[in-house]
Amino acid sequence: MDAATPISLFDEVAALKIVKPSLQLYVSIGGWTFSDNNTITQPIFGNIARSPANRRKFADNILSFLNQYGFDGVDIDWEYPGAPDRGGKEEDTGNFVLLMKKIRETFDKSGRKLGITFTGPSSYWYMRWFDLPGLLKYSDWMNLMSYDLHGVWDRDNPIGSIVQGHTNLTEIKTAVELLWRVKVPPSKIVIGFGFYGRAFTLQNPSCGEPGCPFSAGAKPGVCTGQSGYLSQYEIRDILNKNSNSKRSTTSVTHDKEAAVKYFSWDSNQWISYDDEDTFKQKVDWADEVGFSGSLIWASDLVDDYDLTAHKALTGNSKLVTARSFRRDQAQKPLVDDLNDFLGRRCFKFKDTVDLENPQVASCSPYVKMGYDKAGCKGKDGECGKPICCPMNSGLKDCQWRGSGGDCNGRCHAGEVHIASSSWGGTPGQSGTGRCSRGGKALCCKMGMFDDFNENCYWSSGVGSSCKEDEESLAYMWDRTGWGTVFKHGNHFCCPKSQPMPYKNCHWVGEGDCADNTCNENEVTLEADSRGDSYIGCSWYREKSLCCTPNLDVLKTLKCDVDTCTDNEACDDESGLPDSSDVLYKRSYQDGQGRTLWSYGESGLPELILVPPRPGSPRAMFLDIPKLLGTNVYGALKMVSRPYKPGLSVASGDGASTLPLRGGFRMLKDVCGSTAVQYVKLSDLPMKGFHAEHLQEIQMVKRFLQTAVTGYLPSGAKMKSVTIDPQKLLDGWNKLYDVTLPRIGAIVSDKPDWTPPLTPNDRVFEIIGSYAYRTGMSILPRDMNYIKKNLVGGAQPMAISTFNTALRDVAKGDMEAAKLVAGKLQKTIGIFNYLNDGVLRGGLDKARRDLAKEIAIIGQFMPGLEPLSSIWKEFETDLYAEMVAVGTAFVLDSVGRINSKFYDKNTMSNPAAVALIAQANLLKKAIDKIRFDP
Numbered sequence: 001m002d003a004a005t006p007i008s009l010f011d012e013v014a015a016l017k018i019v020k021p022s023l024q025l026y027v028s029i030g031g032w033t034f035s036d037n038n039t040i041t042q043p044i045f046g047n048i049a050r051s052p053a054n055r056r057k058f059a060d061n062i063l064s065f066l067n068q069y070g071f072d073g074v075d076i077d078w079e080y081p082g083a084p085d086r087g088g089k090e091e092d093t094g095n096f097v098l099l100m101k102k103i104r105e106t107f108d109k110s111g112r113k114l115g116i117t118f119t120g121p122s123s124y125w126y127m128r129w130f131d132l133p134g135l136l137k138y139s140d141w142m143n144l145m146s147y148d149l150h151g152v153w154d155r156d157n158p159i160g161s162i163v164q165g166h167t168n169l170t171e172i173k174t175a176v177e178l179l180w181r182v183k184v185p186p187s188k189i190v191i192g193f194g195f196y197g198r199a200f201t202l203q204n205p206s207c208g209e210p211g212c213p214f215s216a217g218a219k220p221g222v223c224t225g226q227s228g229y230l231s232q233y234e235i236r237d238i239l240n241k242n243s244n245s246k247r248s249t250t251s252v253t254h255d256k257e258a259a260v261k262y263f264s265w266d267s268n269q270w271i272s273y274d275d276e277d278t279f280k281q282k283v284d285w286a287d288e289v290g291f292s293g294s295l296i297w298a299s300d301l302v303d304d305y306d307l308t309a310h311k312a313l314t315g316n317s318k319l320v321t322a323r324s325f326r327r328d329q330a331q332k333p334l335v336d337d338l339n340d341f342l343g344r345r346c347f348k349f350k351d352t353v354d355l356e357n358p359q360v361a362s363c364s365p366y367v368k369m370g371y372d373k374a375g376c377k378g379k380d381g382e383c384g385k386p387i388c389c390p391m392n393s394g395l396k397d398c399q400w401r402g403s404g405g406d407c408n409g410r411c412h413a414g415e416v417h418i419a420s421s422s423w424g425g426t427p428g429q430s431g432t433g434r435c436s437r438g439g440k441a442l443c444c445k446m447g448m449f450d451d452f453n454e455n456c457y458w459s460s461g462v463g464s465s466c467k468e469d470e471e472s473l474a475y476m477w478d479r480t481g482w483g484t485v486f487k488h489g490n491h492f493c494c495p496k497s498q499p500m501p502y503k504n505c506h507w508v509g510e511g512d513c514a515d516n517t518c519n520e521n522e523v524t525l526e527a528d529s530r531g532d533s534y535i536g537c538s539w540y541r542e543k544s545l546c547c548t549p550n551l552d553v554l555k556t557l558k559c560d561v562d563t564c565t566d567n568e569a570c571d572d573e574s575g576l577p578d579s580s581d582v583l584y585k586r587s588y589q590d591g592q593g594r595t596l597w598s599y600g601e602s603g604l605p606e607l608i609l610v611p612p613r614p615g616s617p618r619a620m621f622l623d624i625p626k627l628l629g630t631n632v633y634g635a636l637k638m639v640s641r642p643y644k645p646g647l648s649v650a651s652g653d654g655a656s657t658l659p660l661r662g663g664f665r666m667l668k669d670v671c672g673s674t675a676v677q678y679v680k681l682s683d684l685p686m687k688g689f690h691a692e693h694l695q696e697i698q699m700v701k702r703f704l705q706t707a708v709t710g711y712l713p714s715g716a717k718m719k720s721v722t723i724d725p726q727k728l729l730d731g732w733n734k735l736y737d738v739t740l741p742r743i744g745a746i747v748s749d750k751p752d753w754t755p756p757l758t759p760n761d762r763v764f765e766i767i768g769s770y771a772y773r774t775g776m777s778i779l780p781r782d783m784n785y786i787k788k789n790l791v792g793g794a795q796p797m798a799i800s801t802f803n804t805a806l807r808d809v810a811k812g813d814m815e816a817a818k819l820v821a822g823k824l825q826k827t828i829g830i831f832n833y834l835n836d837g838v839l840r841g842g843l844d845k846a847r848r849d850l851a852k853e854i855a856i857i858g859q860f861m862p863g864l865e866p867l868s869s870i871w872k873e874f875e876t877d878l879y880a881e882m883v884a885v886g887t888a889f890v891l892d893s894v895g896r897i898n899s900k901f902y903d904k905n906t907m908s909n910p911a912a913v914a915l916i917a918q919a920n921l922l923k924k925a926i927d928k929i930r931f932d933p
Contacts, residue, residue, distance in 0.1 A: 010069040011795070011888040014895075022899075026115060027065065030077035035086055042087040045078045049095035058099070059106035066114060068799045070896060073115025074103065075143060080121060082129030097134035104138040117190075119143040122175035132182050142184070143295045146172045147194035152217045152228050164210050165272035166198035169259035169282055176289075186290035193282070193294055195232045195301040195309050196224075197273030208264040210255070210272075218269045224301075231301040232309045235273050238265055256281070276312035283313065341551065341907055342446065343418040343520030346389040352376050355384055363388035369398045370442050372421040373432040380425075380432055387419045387442060394907030395444035400428030402440035408541055409441030410516050411524045414449035417441050417517050438514060446523045447908035452501040452549060456494040466493035474505040474545055477530045485534070492525070499556055502547035509544060513537035518546035554910065555917030559671040559822035561815060562688075564782040573614055573645055573690035573784060614645035618697065622704055624725050633725045636704065636732060638760055640697045641769035642752065647778065649691035650681050654745045654771045659842030663689055663778025664833050671821040671918040674828040674925050678838050684778065692779040693768040694834075694843045695850060696791040699878065700763055704728065707870050712877040713793055714884070720869040727863025733760050736860055743853075744772030759857045759864075766850045775846025777839060786823070787830045790882045795889050797823045802893065806900050809911045817915040824893055824922045827886050831929045840932075847875070879931040886929045894923045 016023055034041050048054045062074050076099075081092035100116060107114040116139045121127050136142065147167045155161040172191075179189065199218030202208060217228030224231050230238075242250040242265055252263045259281035262272040274282075283294070294313065301309075310316075345366075352375040353360045362368075363386055371384035389395055395416060402409025402424065409424075411417045424432050424440040446452075456473070459465060462482050466472045472491040477483060479490040494500055505525060509516030516537070518524050524544050529536040531543035564570030612618060622636040644652055650661050663684050667675040706712055710722045735757050743762060747753040747770045756765040768776045779787070786796040797820075808816035833839065851871060858865040897919045906912040 010071075011885075011892055014070045014892050016895075024072040024115065025070070026073040026075050026117065027071050028075040028077050028119070029062075030079065030119075032079050034077070035079045037085075037087060045076075045081070046087070046089060046092055046095070049081075049092065049099040052098075052102075055099050055102040056106075059103045062103060063106055063110055063114075067110075067112075067803065070799065070803075070892070072113075073117065073140070075117045075119060076100070076103075077119040077143075079119070080126040080129055083126050086126075088129060093129050093131050094134075097131050097138070100135055100138040115140045117141050117143055119145060122146045122149065122172065124175075124178055127175075127178055132179065132184050136184065136188050141188050141190050141292055143190050144176075144179075144192055145295075145297075146175065146192045147297065148198070151198045152200065152214070155214075161203075161214050162211050163200045163202070163214050163262075163270050163272075165255065165258055165260035165262060167194055167260055167272070167274060167278075167282075169285060170257060172282075173285075187292045189291050190293040190295050191282070191286045191291045192297060193274065193279065193313055194297055195299065196229050196297075197232075197235055197271040199228060199230050199269065199271040202264065202268040202270050205264075205268040208270055210262070212270075214270070218271065219266075230271060230273075232273070233301070235271065236308075239263075254278070259285075279313045280315070283315070341392070341394055341521075342416050342523070342549070343389065343393065343395070343444075346387065346393065346418045346520065348372060348387045348419050349385040352383050352385055355381060355386070361386050365391065367391050367393075369395065369418065369444060370400070370427060371425045372419060372442075373423040373425045374421050384425055389418060389444075392907040393444075394447045396447050396908065398427060398442055398444035400424035400426075400440045401443050402435065402438065403431075405436040407435035407438040407440050408514065408516070408539075409439055409443075410527065410542065410544060411441055411443035411518065413524055413526050414445055415443040416446055416520065416523050417443055418520055420517075441517055443524075446549070448554075448910050449523065451910045452553060455498065456492060456501060459491045459493055461490075463487040463489050464491070466491050469496055470494060471496050471500060473500060473502050474525060474547070475532050476526065476528055476545070477532055477534055479528070499552045500550055501553050503550050505545060505547040507531035507533075507543045508546050509537055509541070510535075511537075512539055513541040513543055516541065516544045518544055522546040522548050554907075554913045555921075557671045557814075557817060557821055557914040557918045558669050559666075559818055559825050560669045561818040561822055562782060563819055563822040563826065564785055570781045570785040572612075573692070573781065615643050615691070617642050620701055622701055622708075624708060624729075627705065627709055628725065634729060636729055638700060638704070638732070639764070640700075640767065641756065641761060641764040642750070643691060643768050643770060643773070643776070645691050647681065647684060647686065647689060647691075649773060649776055649778065652770065653747045653749045654769070654773050657744050657771070658773040658776060659845075660777065660838065664836070664839065665780050665783070666826065666829050671818070671825050672921040674825055674832055674922065674928055676829050676833045676836060678836075681778075688781055689778050690781050690784040691768075692777045692784050692787070694775045694777055694839075695767055695846060696788060697764070697767055698788070698792055700767065702792075702878065703871060703874050704732075706874050707867060712874060713881045714877050716877065718870065718873045718877075720873055721866050723866050723870070724863050727861075731759060731857070731861035731864050733758050734861065738860055740856065743849075744769065744774075747771050759861060762853050762856070763850070766846060766853055772849075774842050774849065777842070779833070782822075783826050783830060783833070786826050787833075790827070790830060790886055791878070793881055793885055795885070796827045797889070797893075802896070806896065809915055810900065810909070812909050812911050814911045814914070817911040820893070820897070821915055821918045821922070824890055824919060827889055828922060828925050828928050831883070831886060831931065835930070835932050851875075876933075883929055883931055887926060890923065890926055890929065894919045 013025060016025070030045065033039070035045065036042060048058045065071070066074065078096065080086050080088060081096045082088040082090060100118070103116055107116065118135055118139055120130055120132070120142045122145055132142070149168055149171050150159070150164040150166050154164070176189070200214035201216045201218055203213040203215040207213070218230070220227050221230045221234040223234055239250070239252070250263055250265045252261055254261050254277060259278045260272050261275060261278055262270065264270045286294075296313070299310070346369070355361045355371060366388035367390070368386050369389050370387050372387060373380065373384045375385070376383040395418070398418070400409065401411060407422070409420065419442040420439050421442070422435045422439050426432070428440070458476070458479055462480050470493040473494055474492040476490050478488045483489065492505070502525065508518060509531065523546070525547045526545040527542040528545070529540075529542050531545065537543060618640045620638045622638065624633045624636060625631050643649065644654075649655075650658055660678065662678055662680040664676050664678055667673060667677040702713055706718060707723045708725050708728060710718055712718050740762070743756060743765045750770050753770050756762040765772050766775060789796050802820065805816040805820045809820065834843070851868070854871045855868040858867045897916060901912050901916055906916065
């Protein structure tokens with residue numbers, strides 16, 4: 001990738017974890033061209049490895065990157081340390097080991113299990129500079145580039161200008177002998193495969209065997225566009241076209257000893273390559289040797305969208321694309337968890353086994369909850385029938401209930417019955433002696449019993465009932481002990497405003513109450529001798545109140561939390577990017593980390609200790625010298641126009657231009673709901689709502705950045721011509737020498753207001769001001785903050801904050817679950833807001849007015865004529881980028897959530913269960929993330 005690659009690519013790659021939560025993602029740093037001669041990047045690895053301070057900084061930066069994007073490891077592709085023909089120095093060999101050591105130390109302190117690999121050559125010339133045992137001491141494996149053994153570069157070495165297979169099993173076997181000499185275990189090696197072929201132009205068309213001379217690289221491919229190699233797609237295309245030609249003389253040769261194929265075409269073109277036959281030969285050999293895996297360079301050189309090359313290499317004909325996975329994915333982790341809840345899938349071994357032998361007594365992948373001694377003649381703990389439950393049953397602290405000869409095993413309140421026996425076992429409240437009558441019950445605590453009952457209670461007082469806004473789920477004839485036939489009864493009351501925690505509550509047991517045990521998908525809510533009847537149990541036994549937990553309670557989460565908590569940037573309603581380095585110092589960086597503009601430059605104070613007042617003009621600078629890499633031009637100053645902040649935007653002289661006298665907010669605080677609603681001004685709270693620029697102030701800066709660089713927000717190259725930076729500097733803040741139509745209303749109630757007379761002022765006037773409010777609305781501050789980030793191409797929630805919140809959810813923090821779900825909910829809500837039919841009238845008029853104003857600039861400011869066509873491209877691309885960023889954020893976040901709690905005991909954690917459910921529900925609303933033109 002290069003500087004033009006959009007930074008959103010990292011988010012898109014990380015989103016693959018959605019389709020496969022166990023996927024491990026590594027970022028590879030370096031490469032052949034990175035260390036090419038006569039490049040500014042060639043000495044970078046050497047300089048980093050040479051200095052302890054640089055090694056530490058490099059390791060810290062890698063860790064920050066991995067944490068920010070959710071990657072799992074790094075590959076160092078230094079080509080090559082020590083090699084004099086590649087700018088290497090002798091000291092590189094030892095320094096490379098020190099660099100890997102520092103990375104490992106940094107990773108080990110991070111609290112994450114992160115991987116480290118390095119890429120190595122297969123030739124002795126370059127491999128001799130690698131301290132392989134030293135590097136592998138701190139690395140997980142080495143990626144062996146067992147391809148590109150030959151190419152046009154051979155003409156400059158003793159091999160000479162002869163065609164040979166770029167991948168050759170005979171030479172690979174010789175190369176790995178170098179590894180065995182220094183005792184590198186095969187399990188530490190990953191063998192490389194190329195999804196391309198090296199191609200040549202034959203010097204003599206009649207000589208087309210390996211060893212024949214070549215005159216140059218082959219003709220450039222129609223897709224790759226470079227001489228000397230062709231992708232798998234291009235190779236297959238050539239073969240298909242020649243096979244359909246009656247005059248074709250193309251014949252593929254399979255060199256079985258070297259495990260490579262080659263052919264010639266167009267008289268003098270020659271290529272070697274791999275296919276399903278040669279891939280299998282190499283894989284079979286690699287498996288026999290014991291290599292740990294395969295490296296592909298490169299997956300984007302595949303021959304077609306059916307992944308033929310991948311299928312050929314892996315031998316798996318059922319491979320499908322990530323798009324297919326996404327189409328079919330569902331909230332499987334949570335569905336499985338809910339199906340496993342309580343005793344639904346618990347089971348007991350049919351036969352008695354040796355409990356001390358894990359091979360026969362293991363419950364894996366289930367969890368052993370106890371054992372039944374029935375049929376065992378040995379001592380306690382020696383033999384028995386293991387009782388197993390799914391990891392996500394939500395059960396804990398199991399023990400056998402029931403003792404004495406006349407057993408009456410009954411679970412206590414908050415427990416679930418999962419097994420019965422006349423013998424029992426351990427753990428238990430009694431020994432393992434057999435019952436003469438009745439039986440024992442293995443009972444386990446329902447881990448979330450207290451959470452289910454959190455807002456419910458038994459009514460107090462004899463003959464008491466539930467309140468009007470409550471529902472009675474169960475009845476007990478006399479819970480207080482003071483009931484009489486004239487006055488008695490208590491109810492189990494729960495608020496009607498939330499899902500009922502239980503269904504089908506009923507009392508079990510009558511007569512002698514020998515049958516008083518709930519079934520495996522019920523929990524014992526209470527025990528009492530009378531239950532719901534005046535007639536009680538005999539023999540001092542008790543009835544059981546059995547209830548089925550309502551799983552909807554687990555999946556319900558209210559996003560009634562301020563997602564701006566502890567984020568002071570939310571208080572700035574201007575919609576400008578915020579910086580984390582200095583309080584109230586604002587700056588903006590592009591995807592390559594270059595600072596493009598910042599407050600505090602060009603004469604403004606470097607540090608603004610007091611935040612600007614809401615609605616006041618904001619000064620920004622487009623740093624053209626940094627953008628273009630030249631000091632020929634100065635920085636462009638832009639200043640927004642003042643506007644009335646908060647709810648006051650609906651008052652004053654310009655209020656008549658405000659399309660709606662009200663604002664928007666989420667329709668419901670249930671996290672799974674993404675709809676928004678319009679609320680009239682009188683019903684809005686005085687605090688917490690911002691006057692919101694539908695076309696953000698920062699859009700102007702991003703637009704002018706595109707105009708001078710030629711790159712759209714997405715990173716794509718625009719079709720329009722760029723403008724002369726000097727013409728922009730000359731004209732942006734220049735007074736028009738013509739009289740132009742008034743924008744908006746006449747403002748007399750603001751003495752600091754002046755008519756807009758420059759391109760800068762007129763553009764920002766339409767963005768939102770005292771006089772023109774057609775493009776303004778009112779929005780909760782946390783939603784305004786999310787929209788600001790989306791317009792700026794940034795994630796609505798920083799990855800570090802997201803990861804911290806997930807860790808808190810794993811600890812059972814319900815507020816953290818609400819924070820994460822709230823960000824997802826409101827991200828989708830922003831697009832419902834922008835597409836709302838009530839709002840779009842004002843937004844679309846403001847868009848048209850802004851486009852007209854930009855056209856006026858081109859009409860009257862020399863050299864700025866292209867701005868109008870640039871704006872058309874820019875606006876379309878900006879909204880498309882917003883959709884891409886919002887979609888990636890939601891999908892990636894859901895994937896991270898599922899991955900975080902994948903194969904974990906989530907059913908003992910209400911916060912995790914609720915977040916998983918709501919996140920996967922929100923994922924189903926992903927089609928709402930769009931911007932209707």
